[in-house]
Amino acid sequence: MAEAIHRPTWLEIDLQALLNNVNTVQSFHRERTIWPVLKANAYHHGVGPIAQTLIDAGISHFSVSNLDEAIELQQIFDTHKIDATILIFGDVLYENIALVRSNWCLTMSQLEWIKGAKEYDFSNQLHVHLEVDSGMHRRGLQTLEETKVALAELLSDERFVVDGIYTHFAVADTDVAGTEQQAAYFRDILHHLDYEFTHVHCANSNGALLDVSKECNGLRPGAIIYGIGIHPEDYQQYGIRQIASLYSSLVEVKQIKKGEHVGYGWSYQAGQDEWIGIIPIGYADGWVLGNQGRSVYIDGHYCEIIGRVCMDQMMVRLPGLMPAGVTVELFGSHIPLYQVAQELGTIDYEVVCLLDERIMRTYIK
Ligand SMILES: Cc1ncc(COP(=O)(O)O)c(C=O)c1O
Structure with a gap:
């Protein structure tokens, strides 16, 4: 690989x-x-x-x-x-x-x-x-x-x-x-x-x-x-700390108009003119389709994952224009893994174990 x-x-x-x-x-x-x-x-x-x-x-x-x-x-x-x-x-x-x-x-x-x-x-x-x-x-x-x-x-x-x-x-x-x-x-x-x-x-x-x-x-x-x-x-x-945090970045930011749809199956429709961002992670990384409707954390805002999660990327609704390149937290200090698991209807063991080797691991000593 x-x-x-x-x-x-x-x-x-x-x-x-x-x-x-x-x-x-x-x-x-x-x-x-x-x-x-x-x-x-x-x-x-x-x-x-x-x-x-x-x-x-x-x-x-x-x-x-x-x-x-x-x-x-x-x-x-x-x-x-x-x-x-x-x-x-x-x-x-x-x-x-x-x-x-x-x-x-x-x-x-x-x-x-x-x-x-x-x-x-x-x-x-x-x-x-x-x-x-x-x-x-x-x-x-x-x-x-x-x-x-x-x-x-x-x-x-x-x-x-x-x-x-x-x-x-x-x-x-x-x-x-x-x-x-x-x-x-x-x-x-x-x-x-x-x-x-x-x-x-x-x-x-x-x-x-x-x-x-x-x-x-x-x-x-x-x-x-x-x-x-x-x-x-x-x-x-007990003073136990989650050791893993999952991050990505906004790689593209764009505006869509009220009534336009997002993603495969057009399962999301904009209720108004909206800013959306594209994030390079998808179900091939183990970031499953069930994440649609959940949120990620971007620069002080919880942003909803909209449309169906694709194989390599997904879309989120932004509160306004944000610069491409800004860091996105999928889980970490603002979104604990147990919350992700609860929202997905599973256990946190499974959420981490699904994360594919395609995702780079970095280690902070
Ligand atoms: C035999 C055995 N011992 C210990 C463990 C560790 O369990 P846990 O991750 O809940 O601490 C496992 C994990 O499933 C196991 O199979």
């Missing part, structure tokens, strides 16, 4: 805000290991600079979704000659086991996978964490019995080193009782497994704000380190 450096549309990432968020989470969990979640290109913030910043801050445990992401992160470690641990959430195909390094931990969430792997001819030692399904019903071993069998299977094969155990919360943002119930289930499983795990972890971002995981010595925050995924009122209370 062409490098996105010649278009005045950019995602600005504040690395100080990232550090602030990680330090804040760490301050709530002083004795616990933080495994920041860097999957999906660090929730599309750019895994290179995000990982580098966290490494410089002394973080040495990370989590990712799959083998490809582990390989990419390992390249960053190798370049900087860093020793760090990577937890991989997803399954690894048997034929790829040989690629797994000794500083990576694989998730063991299925008895069938473990049994199949034991039959497979590989010689590298695999460090693993068991995943227990405590109520999310996505990945994970489902009962105490199944978890016991999985542990026994792993311990009977010296190619496996069982380092950790974890579960994942489904409703930590909305249901404290439900989350406590998941934590209690996990605690019970732990209690009945006669094994000293080096790493025990449950909490995601919202779990990190609750006091439900006393038995854990680690946590896996993702969204919160990017300053998303928590309730709007919690930002101020």
